[in-house]
Ligand SMILES: Nc1ncnc2c1ncn2[C@@H]1O[C@H](COP(=O)(O)OP(=O)(O)O)[C@@H](O)[C@H]1O
């Protein structure tokens with residue numbers, strides 16, 4: 001039997017999944033790690049935590065499955081996008097990674113526009129300068145930690161750091177690297193013009209591959225540590241969203257998915273490179289050769305619900321966890337008891353500033369309309385509705401850009417909830433479907449490994465054969481109308497509060 005390994009370095013934890021060649025998951029293990037938020041709007045993680053979670057995950061999967069490691073034909077990596085990992089000349093980590101949802105780089109975004117011109121940045125990188133992308137983070141370290149920057153010999157993305165630890169190669173691939181804002185996205189290569197304009201040396205960056213290409217082999221030291229066979233191939237893999245796209249079969253135009261993880265993303269594949277000059281959504285290389293993607297990102301989606309779980313629902317959640325019950329199931333059941341609109345309570349999900357459709361590092365979360373009659377279920381439902389309104393607002397941008405969405409799939413932790421899937425179907429006004437495997441990014445990474453290993457001929461054929469729809473939620477247009485009244489107000493609230501968010505920041 002042949003097997004493939006998918007490793008997904010998420011924000012809350014790393015999931016390692018062993019699949020057989022028919023994409024059936026054999027064993028899956030997740031190991032979690034902390035997020036450090038030393039200042040309001042900052043977010044960092046320890047690259048060594050990711051590596052330890054990978055080592056533990058691989059060891060646990062190999063032990064539980066008992067497979068012969070020689071039968072594992074390839075490894076695919078998927079991971080949280082945009083995070084900055086800096087290594088010295090010996091490959092040692094220089095500082096904690098500044099991750100995707102960090103919002104400290106407002107000034108650096110202005111610097112980028114001054115250094116290169118906003119038009120040129122859009123023309124080459126396919127996106128206006130964004131706080132969340134890696135380029136602004138690099139400039140921040142250069143400005144604020146110059147001694148440390150001087151020691152930097154390698155700049156990598158989170159999953160590419162794991163590649164380095166497994167294979168010793170400094171490499172990346174187009175889907176994740178296009179979220180660094182250092183690429184010519186149309187040509188799928190590093191852009192000399194952007195790098196020179198920003199003063200970032202090309203020698204610091206990894207070698208560029210397509211997602212399905214073989215980038216190296218597991219070396220002896222990593223093999224001894226993990227239990228893998230030395231020589232096992234590691235393919236490019238993909239950012240977690242482009243990898244989830246493969247895992248949910250989103251490989252051709254017209255198909256799209258919504259994922260609700262720590263962040264939430266709406267992601268559509270396109271044959272042409274569609275841009276939004278206002279930067280409300282991102283344009284990146286897809287992990288399918290010759291295709292691009294339009295993708296939105298709500299920074300604090302599942303994170304908002306997690307925040308509510310940790311700080312508002314605490315005693316019940318601890319009790320649930322002790323009984324082995326998923327706390328989110330208790331929360332969503334409570335939310336379902338409240339009518340649409342949460343009895344006039346609207347939540348804006350800007351706990352970590354926002355990217356889509358408002359590229360704004362300074363906005364923050366809001367409960368609007370809070371009344372003494374509201375109870376915890378209202379808070380939970382309004383958080384879920386606010387996150388969903390944000391997805392709906394992004395889908396409106398996709399439609400405005402002429403990006404077709406004929407089929408909407410769903411994945412991520414939030415996608416496990418039938419109640420949440422129905423809410424999204426009602427808002428979008430189209431069906432929202434799950435796929436049989438809920439392994440998203442890990443499955444996509446494993447399929448990419450299968451193409452690299454020659455087990456599958458190409459991604460489209462592999463997805464046609466391996467990815468199957470499971471449950472579909474059909475839209476209820478009466479519910480759509482009821483949500484629409486709140487949605488109009490939800491959209492107005494950002495505009496109304498825009499200046500107040502800036503004033504709050506400046507106190
Ligand atoms: N059963 C559930 N119902 C609703 N939401 C859930 C459920 N399980 C997880 N979630 C949400 O999904 C988030 C985690 O999603 P996941 O895709 O595992 O995260 P990541 O890839 O960002 O680490 C949680 O923060 C929570 O908000």
Ligand SMILES: O=C(CO)[C@@H](O)[C@H](O)COP(=O)(O)O
Nearest residue numbers: 011080081100261262263297
């Ligand atoms: O920044 C983005 C996409 O642009 C995020 O989607 C990250 O890629 C992290 O994702 P999750 O941990 O929420 O899956």
